Amino acid sequence: MILLGEGTVITRDPANPIITRGAVVMDKGAIVEVGAYDTLKSKYADATVVNAHGKLIMPGFINAHHHIYSALARGLSIPGNNPTNFNEILEGLWFFLDRHLKKEDVWASAVATYLACIENGVTSIFDHHASYGETEGSLSVIADVARQFGVRSCLCYEVSDRNGHEEMEKAVAENVRFGKEAAKDPAHLGAMFGLHASFTLSDDTLAYVREQNIDKLGYHIHVAEGMADVDDSLAKYGVRTVERLYRQGILGDRTIAGHCIHVDAEEIKRLQETKTTVVHNPESNMGNAVGAPDILALYKAGVRLGLGTDGYTSDMLESYKVANCLVKHRSGLPNQGWTEIPTMLFDNNRAIAGDFLNARVGILKAGAAADVIVMDYTAPTRLDATNINGHLLFGANGMNVITTISDGIVRMQDRQLVGMDKEKLMEEVRRVADGLWKRLLA
Structure with missing residues (x-):
């Protein structure tokens, strides 16, 4: 079980669009609960905590x-x-x-x-x-x-x-x-x-x-x-x-x-x-x-x-x-x-x-797929449910993502890939690409 927090949770759930100082609890590939960080930290005391550093927590x-x-x-x-x-x-x-x-x-x-x-x-x-x-x-x-x-x-x-x-x-x-x-x-x-x-x-x-x-x-x-x-x-x-x-x-x-x-x-x-x-x-x-x-x-x-x-x-x-x-x-x-x-x-x-796809994605609520990201974005002005889209439009891009979790598994944490050696993988990708280019340009 993972507890991701604390941060500002942007759920994309109209019934509960934003949670300040919130968290997401995940287990076995699904979201268990979304709510206040302190409450969930106490309720799921044995969960592994993934630090969101107070940033934005969003659906993948x-x-x-x-x-x-x-x-x-x-x-x-x-x-x-x-x-x-x-x-x-x-x-x-x-x-x-x-x-x-x-x-x-x-x-x-x-x-x-x-x-x-x-x-x-x-x-x-x-x-x-x-x-x-x-x-x-x-x-x-x-x-x-x-x-x-x-x-x-x-x-x-x-x-x-x-x-x-x-x-x-x-x-x-x-x-x-x-x-x-x-x-x-x-x-x-x-x-x-x-x-x-x-x-x-x-x-x-x-x-x-x-x-x-x-x-x-x-x-x-x-x-x-x-x-x-x-x-x-x-x-x-x-x-x-x-x-x-x-x-x-x-x-x-x-x-x-x-x-x-x-x-x-x-x-x-x-x-x-x-x-x-x-x-x-x-x-x-x-x-x-x-x-x-x-x-x-x-x-x-x-x-x-x-x-x-x-x-x-x-x-x-x-x-x-x-x-x-x-x-x-x-x-x-x-x-x-x-x-x-x-x-x-x-x-x-x-x-x-x-x-x-037989999975509920793009939303943070109980029962949805545990596909969750953290974005390193600090709002210079008030951020709430009415203006989050504007903040993302003018203040963020994909490289602001610091943590990516999919299917309840941490794939990247604090910009470090987990269980993958990027340098070695990309070295092999370039080797293959070189061979392809030689065939294309022969």
Whole structure:
């Protein structure tokens, strides 16, 4: 049993939002009680105390759209690759990279990413994977690292026609296979059916996916991230991307549609009618120069919006800050985003995780998963339940996280990883990355 305290507990529980000089008691992977430090210290006298140093105690963050496979591209420069549009970015970097990824590279990418998750207080992620250099078993490689590092993970493999029919079938088979594996450990692993995007998926492939998806896994797909996705759908099928996916039976209440930048009013209505979840990835969208989704229109229409990073970072507060600025920049209204963006990160990401992981995460209350972090933040002004989101927006980032606990196990305490030798792990990651780069640049 662990007693984490004392500190200012930000519960994300509307019935008990903030506890000054509070603590969280955890045992066997679950929260036992949240309350006043002195009371709990006396009540659970035999518990192991983890010192929160009077700082902020919060639920672990949830990333609703990540790309672990991109981790080893950091610092990579491919000669002759000077993309001027999104398709050139995909062809020149990401498709080129994933065609070369072997299981060892997937392992190293997972280690680097999950280390970053722990250091940034992220305890649950939804990952969208591709490693066409070695597809079979690749999701299990990620899952093994996820269990080792204690980050709950909902995984999928990116089905696409871009590498031919045989590789497409391998990708489908990997989703089906891993779905059965994840079902054996539902509190820690989830599975979805990964799809790249409409413009790399034929009608025949989507029909094959539906046929093979006998376990009714939800779908995780990129939607209208660039205009090429829309133009392709209009040219080939006579309808815009969202409508095409609707007709193909892909949308629904267990579907995550990443991005949805180039969607019109009718498509937004369709997303809402089908209860499809949209995940916003602000830094990636800006970095790829693909535009910005109309978050306000989606939000007002009742579409459930989550927040992700698209592999750009593992720091959810970084994504939170950029999303806040971007919605204001796009709308030209500085009074917007104050409600919508924190709802995405703190409420909707929790709900999305609840749909696919058999664990209650993103909240500190009895019975919830013991995924708890401590942030080294000292408020320069009054901090209470009404303004905590503003304090985090302007005063903190992921590297303010000093302690990360997941599943009731301390993964990092006072910025020191527990049970992991970061130096040795990263040395091995760099060794693998060097081998990958040699193959890429040969």
